[in-house]
Every structure is written in structure tokens, then in C-alpha cells.
Amino acid sequence: MFKRIQLSGRFTLLLYFIFWFLIVSQLLRICFFIWQYSEVSLNIINVLRTLLTGLFFDIGAVTFISLPAVLYYVVLPNKLVGSWLDKILIWFFTSLTIVILVFTFFAELTFWEEFKTRFNFIAVDYLIYTHEVISNIDQSYPLPLLIGGVLLITFAVLFLFYKRLAFTRTFTQKASLKQRAIVLLTALIMALGYIAFITNNQAEWSANRYNSEISKNGVYAFFAAFRNNQMKYDEFYTSIKNDDAFAIIKNKLKSPNSKYTSDGSCIHRTITDSLPSQEKKNVVFILVESLSGSFMKEFGNQENITPFLDSLAQKSVFFENLYATGTRTVRGMEAVTLCIPPTPGQSIVKRPENANLYTVNSIFKAKNYDCNFFYGGDGYFDNMNSYFGGNGFNIYDRGRGSVLSDKIKTTRNNIDDSEVTFENAWGICDEDIFNKMLTVADKQYKNKQPFFNFVMTTSNHRPYTYPDEKIDIPSGSSRQGAVKYTDFAIRELFKKAKSKPWFKNTVFVIIADHCASSAGKDEIDVANYHIPAFIVNLPENSNQKIAKQCSQIDLFPTLFSLMHWNYQSDFFGKSVLNRQFEERSLMGTYRKLVLMKKEKVMILSDQKKQAFYIWNKKDNSLKAIPIDKTFLDETISWYQTADYLFTNKLLK
Template structure:
């Protein structure tokens, strides 16, 4: 009993189920790829060559994935004796693992769709992270999607696929046909060769052949991408990126960050320096409330052309504060924003430093506040175990206030963690308590410090502007859970309500508020880096003696605290790459990146450094958000390399430690 398969003449029907599975997997993957094409129809390249290569590349990856998935079955067919074919054991094992595999794959296809909806990417390192934080992710899925309908759909589609295989006789053939050992060996060795080739010579980056990011992502296979990122989510700069001599790199960076009132402490590969202000510090230091807003893109504000009136409080604040109108996030995730504002450092490749090992006792903004005798507090409405936040902030001088309810800090963290109790919570979703509740907790802690005559630095991370976009009913005129606009408006509402309460506090007149987004709501686009989707708002409010103004200079999240410290006339030691934007030698620039691509933006020119030691130079059109290739500029390239190489060097060699 044989059937013909291309490359395998007269193959035993014992392999019928196996080979039909491979063909079915490639077909379903092809249909998903077409769906993504249609989904992003106005962003993908429809050039006939681009379409052909996208599909062909995708099929190549799908074939590899199908062999990986089928490989355990191939081993089973190799080792299972012919005399037991069709037995109860054979039928139970084959049927059970086939159905389980189909169920997992159907669920994975659904997951790819929801992941694309959120990130416009195939599975990447974010998906790998989500394996660790299953509670938040599962709860988010439950609150964002009709889970019973989703599971029913997965079960229904699985049953339908199994039925099709049954009707076409695949099970019958598999349980009635025998295969010679020689033939089974040839199939096994062929599969082993294919698996070895894919593991040894095919990387996920090979799918990135186009200048259009969407075509690249659609070319990939989600499962292959997932395991590629699982193996490679941390990257040493010197191994993957173009480098220059360290002496030259530090020379360039030191020249860029030097200012009239700064003195470097060492002549070696270091940026540590003292900054001495020309004016005396205040006798009574102001409190500082720092708010890192979840996913607050600049384009949500009326200030930047949005006509939906979803940020009235921030729009008002833009007219009554030191408003940074041309500031850019360094990355696309909350932990990247946290890294930028606390360490004042350009993004290093791979994971954010917030999530890396050995990230305690670093020189952060907390170090500066501690030396000024401030009490440093970190507030998060979810479980701070998520994204390693408690470990990072607890290991760098902050007292923790979160919704951990059972999670504990590691023994090496010498700080205190306080749980936000049930009686302090009026609303909670997958990502934590609502913004009103976390602000109320912050105000309560601020009151306690004021009573003890303690200066405080309160760092608040908001959560409400996140899928499933739910918040307390009847707070704003957009129903909860209906989309991003409602979450943005609630975020703004909660901020406005907090400011109203803060203004009634006796400590308000001596408190400075610093507000900035962690990243944009979406940073995906058709180009290597979608620069416009890194533009975020930032404010310094209630700083006596400094006129309200709009800072038009291009700058970065890493410049926010150095600018604040300068406005406060502080003398302090710095290990920061960020710089006071009011300094006469400040050169407008920003650092934007993904976990693999690192960019230096200066005006409307961008140098993008990629792994595999590649680089590209572009003109950025702010109106259309397009990148147009430019001839390479060696001086610009050397500067871009220097910023990122030195940042990675300092962390890798533990020179960011206090």
C-alpha cells in the first residue's frame, strides 16, 4: 500500500497522516499570510516581485516549521514495530497526539492574530516575555476577547480539521499500511537533515529582505520567530553591531555631554562627572512627583492636531508648564521607558536593563535624590513582579508600593515593599488597579512623608491606557472597554482628578510634577523604525521661578531629569548620557530603537544601526513619516556608533554601578 509524494516515489500509506499534516499546515499558514496582507493592505508593498518573494519566503519558513512539528511523529513511525500497526496502542497514541497538535496549532494561529492586532508583528521577544508573566497575559486575554467564544472556535476548528483528515482516509491508511524499515529510515534521515539545515543555517533575520517592514514580518512564520527570539533575546553590542575604537567612542560622547559646569572625574573610558550649578540650591528642597504614563502618544493631544478632545487636562497643562513638544521615547515598551528616565541612557540592544541580571545598585536618578536625603517610592497598580519592576526599583533605592499580594522581593534587595490593600481599590483589571486608585495611594504616601517633614520623590507608573481599555464606569463619556480613545481619556481624567486633590495639599506649593509617556500606543510601521511613533509629550509643572514655556528643541526621555536637576540648581555627580536641554552646548538629537535596531535622530536625519553589523542613513520626512535613503555620512555614523557602543560598554563592564 503506497502513495506518491514529490521526492519520495511510492511511499507507504503509513505516512499518509504525516504528509497530509505537512501540506495542511503549509496551506493554513499561507491563508494566514494572505489575511495579514489584506489586513495591512495600505502599508505593504504590492509590487509583484515583493508579493512573490513574501509568499515564497513564507512558504520556505512554513515548510521548516512543519518538519519541526512533525519530527516527533517521524521518530514514532521509525521506532514503532510494524506488527503493532493498527493496534489499540497505535490508534490511541497517534490520534491523541495528532488532535493535541492540531488544537495547539489552531490556538497558536488565533494567538498570532491577536498578537498582530496589538503589535503588528509576528511573535517576537514580547511573546517570549509573556510566557513568564502568564497571570497578567491570561487575564488580559480574558478581559480583551470573548474567551468562551475563542475556545469554542478553537475546539470547533480542531474538530473540523480532524474530521477532514478522517474523511480523506488519512487515519485509515496510517493504521492499515506498513512501511519497510529502510523507507522509515530514509524519511527519518531526510527530516533530520532538513531540521539540521534550518537550525544551523536559517535565521529569522533571513526573512528581513525588504525595506518594507510589513513585508518582512509577513514573510516570517510565527512559530519560527518565537523560538528564534527565545534563543536570542539578549545581544552583546560588539558581537552584532558596527564598532569603533573605544577611545574614539568615549571621546565623541564626552564631547557631546560636556558642559561649562561639568568636570569629568576620570580620564579613562568613563562619563562620570560632577555638575556644579552657578546658582545656590534651595534650602528647602522641593518634593518631586514623577508620572510615567502608559502608552501616551503625542498625537492623542489637541496640541498635536487631535480633534477628539480626549486629553483636555494635558492640553491645558501644555500651556501652563515647561512643555517638551519635540521629545522622543527611546523604545517601544514600558521597561525601555523606565530604563531611559532612571538611567538616562540610550537603549542598549536586546532586553531593557530593567529586565537584565545584575541590575541592582546602579547609578540612577534615585542615587541623586538619595544623596539629597529624599525618600524614593515606586508605585505600580499591578504586581511589580511583572517585567522585573520590583527587582529593578527595589534594587536601586526605591520603596515599593504595588498590588503583589503574595509575591516577595529577593533576599538581596534591601528595601521595603508595601501591598496596596483591597480596601484601597475600587476598580481593577488584568494590568492592575485603575489610575485613580494608584494616584490616591501616592497622595496618601506623600501626606505621610509631609507629616514627618521628609522630602519625597514619588515615581508613579500608570496602567489604565492598556488593553482591555477598561476603567470605572461613569467617569468619562466613553464607555469602558470600547477602545483606546476611552482609555486615553480616562488616563487624562484620572490625572486631572489627582492634580485637583494635590492642589489642596499643604505640600503642593513645594512640589514639582514631572510627567512623560513611557512609549507611544503603537510604534509599528512600514519602515525600519517608524520615527513619528516615538513622539511623546513631557511636562515639568509647578516649578517656582521658572517661566512656563514650550521647548521646541528635539530631545529624548534621557534628558528629562538632567534638565530638572539643572532647573533646581543642583550640584550632583552624574553618570548620565542625558543633558540639560537649556545648556548652550546642547545639540538637539534623540535616540529611538527597537530591541534590535538602534537609531540616532538629529533633526530630520536618522542613522539606523542594525545587527549583523549593518547601518543605513535616511532623511526623515516629518509630514509623511517616510524614510528616504541618503549617502552614508561617516561623521554621523561614528557619532551614532559611539552613543550606543559606550552605553553598552558601561553596563556590560559594570561601570553603571554606584
């Protein structure tokens, strides 16, 4: 009986579809193996475990995908089997499902090329921001060829099913009540089993990150990320007593020039400087898209794609050993504005209840600065307008008509077409957004208004297109070209700014949001968190290269120290110039939370796991060492307290 159900009858087409999905999923997995040949573990046991784990998750994915079809086959009365209605519905939905899945398989290849992972919460985000993503795909890949390929493969699969008589048997053979019951119960039991007992994290069995990622199924991973986009620290991670965690962090943040204003679960303190504050210097802050440290000649690159930034490194306060907190722009924004470690799940920039927080902008506002956020695309993307608008910035962007909430008391200004010379999927080119900022700065100066202007660049992003004949690398050809164009645009910004009457009294702060890539074979690819940072146009005697290991969260506290400002702080960052500064960096993914001190790296993972490593900078490898309890407690404290303060609305 069971054999007849599996190999023939009313369910023939369903079985062909399942087998096709499992075969193609394994072929895709083998493609990723070949792609990352030099990085994956090719030990025969590890290869087999990767393939078998992958098959297990493929079965889970196809179970959920097939469930609507199972319900249809089971519920439809036998008298309607083979009717026109039956044929139309089955042909249409089978074709549609295969089209979607073939496109998904192609999408997985492009996603892997960009992020070196199977689908995760980034893919979930991309589903929301369809305009940017579809435009990016259109400008990065030959879309007509891609769509044609998807349709051709779909036709070939349907033709194979047709020639193998799968449709004929499905339309001519009927199923008994017993057969229907067995198929339905099997599908439901499998689906409930995966829901109740299996998580996507269980695919991460290997110390080699690539083997773990290849073990996943993209469709299954996508819906797992959709369900788990936000994570409560105490539910998923190892914790200690809250009082102990705050005691550890307060000890780490203390310094001779700071004074805590209250006891208990709070880090609010008053920062004072022994020297008189400088006059109100304007601050232009530039957050550069995907500017890895490895792009600079200063760090060994020989491609000469950052000549201007390399020159700035010699005449600025230059951070040689600074690390990003995350792998996405919103993490970089969170780090520089809130000076907070990366909490698990989504960035605070994208979470609800993220308005009226104590940010660096609060300090500028308290000193009567005019504060603006400039973005060359639509600031609706990644919730940027809501976050910056809700925290006191005026907005300048290329919005397509979306509006800010009535609760956000700020001004939104659209960048006009007349101000744009070049635009791609992600927004106007870097030269154009810098020119817009210069125009606004001129008005601020005319109105005798000190300003804090925050600029987010976009050009160093796929499809890597930019205005022609600006640099010696053709537009759209490579990331190296996009990096060199961004470097060129920053040089042009400085050239134009130097002619302005406000330039002499303006500090320029430049830092990357994250690296161009953060993928590696280990749990955390430490080298791919290393980013450059510059504080430019302070008095010449301030210029120096800072070799201390530090984090994005330390940038603004260091700037405020250089300007001798007194201010209130809820920041986890400290001035690296403070004699008591303890070298460390905080970094993570949306699930991994990391404390690095010199070469020692502690990684907290969900499911209350932790691992301790020695990082070898020469080959960027991690070697496991026994857990250090004191180090572990400190790591827990950074993240537990940060999560506690935000969750309990104590950063307001």
C-alpha cells in the same frame, strides 16, 4: 519508492498535517496582506517574494513541529502499528498539536492587532507572565467564543483527515526500514540545515517593514526570539575602537558646568550649577502608559481626549519635540531612571546584574529623599520590583504573594483591597494608584521627609477598561476612552493634591513610557516615538515650551538643572536648557538602534548593517541617502559605550 512515502502509507497523516499547516500559514499571511493593504508593497515581485519567503520559513517551522512525530513513527516497531496504544497516542497528540496551532494562529491575529509584527521577544515575555496575559485575553476578547472556535476548527480538521482516510492508512500500513530511514534523514537534515544556516532575521529582506514581517512564520519567529533575547553589541553591530567611541561621547556630553572625574572608558562627571540650589522640592514622577503625542490636541488631534494635559501644556515646562527610546514600558523606565540609550536585546530593567546601578534615584537618595515606586499591578511583571527594589526604591504594588530577593534591601508594601475601587488584568485603575500615592505623600510630609514618588499608570492598556461614568466614552470600548480616562485621573490627582500642604513645594513630572503604536512600513516609524513630557508646578517664570529635539534620557537632567542641583552623573542625557545642548534623539527596537538629528536618521542593525535616511515629517517617510561616516561613528559611539559600561559593570 519516494513517491509512495510521500503520498501514502504509515506517514499519510503526517503529510496531511504538514500540508494543512503550510496552507493555513499562507492563508494567515494573505490575511495580513489584506489587513495592511495600504501599507505593504503590492509590487508583484515583492508579493511573490513575501509569499515564497514565508513558505520557506513555514517549512522550517513545520519541520521542527513534526520532528517528535517523525521520531515516533520511525521508532515504533511494525508489530505495534495500529494497536490501541498507537491509536491513542496518535489521536491524542495530533489533536493536541492542532489545538495548540489553531490557538496560535488566533493569537497571531491578536498580536498583530496590538503590535503589527509577528511573534517576537514580547511574545516570549508574555509566556512568562501568564496571569496578566490570560486575564488580558479574557477581558479583551469573548474567551468562551474563542475557545469554542478553536475546538470547532480542530474538530473540522480532524474530521477532514479522517474522511480522507489519513488515520486509516496510518494505522493499517507499515513502513519498511528503508522508508523510515529516508523520512528520518530528510527531517533531520532539514532541521539541522535551518539551525545551522537560517536565522529569522533573513526574512527581513524588504525595505517595507510590513512585507518583511509578513514574510516570517510566527512559530519560527517566537522560538528565534526565545533563543536571542539578549545581544552583545560587539558581536552583532558595527563597532569602532573603544577609545575613539568614548572620546566622541565625552565630547558630546561636555559642558561648561560639568567636569570629568577620570580619563578613559568612563563618562562619570560632576555637574555644578551657577545658581544656589532650591530647597528640597518633592518630586512626583508619573510614567503614563502608551501616551502618544498624537493623542493630544497640542499636536493636532481633534478628538478632545486629553483636555487636562492640553491645559498643562500651557502652564508647565512642556517638551514639544521629545522622543521615546523604545516601544515598551521597560524601555521607558530604563531611559528615565538610567538616562541611557537603549542597548540591544532586552531592557536593562529585565537583565541580571541590574541592581545597585547609578540611577536618578541615587541623586535623590544622596539628598536624603524617601523614594517609592507605585505600580497598580503585580510588580513581578517585567521584573519591575526587582529592578526598582534593587536600586533603592520602596515598592507599593498589588503583588499576589511573590517576594523580593533577600539580597534586595527595600520595603515592599501591598495595596489593600480596601484601597481599590476598580481593577482589570493589568492592575488597579489610575485613580486608585494616584490615591495611594497621595496617602503615602501625606505620611511623608507629616514625617518631614522630602519625597520622590515614581508612579506607573496602567489604565491606557488593552482591555481599555476603567470605572464607569467617569468620562463620556464607555469603558472597554476603545483606546481613546482609556486615554481620556487617564487624562481625567491625572486631573483628579492635581485637584486633590492642590488641597495638600505639601503641594506648593512639589514638582510634578509627567511623561509617556512609549507610544501606543510603533509600527510602520519603514525600518523605524519615527512619528510613533514622539511623546509629550511636562514639568509642572515650578515657579511660573520657568514655564516654557521647549522645541529642541531631545530624548527621554534628557528629562531628569533638565529637571535637576531647573532646580539648580549639583550632583554626580553617569548619565548620557543632558539638560536641554544647556546652551551647548546638541539636538538629537536616541531610539530603537530590541534590534534596531537609531540616532536622529533633526531630519537625519542613522539606523544600526544586527549583522553589522547600517542605513542612513532623511525623515520627511509630513508623511513620516524615510528616504535613503549615502552614509555619512562622521554621523555613523557618532551613532556607533552612543550605543557601543552604553553597552560597554553596563556589560562591564561600570554603571554600579
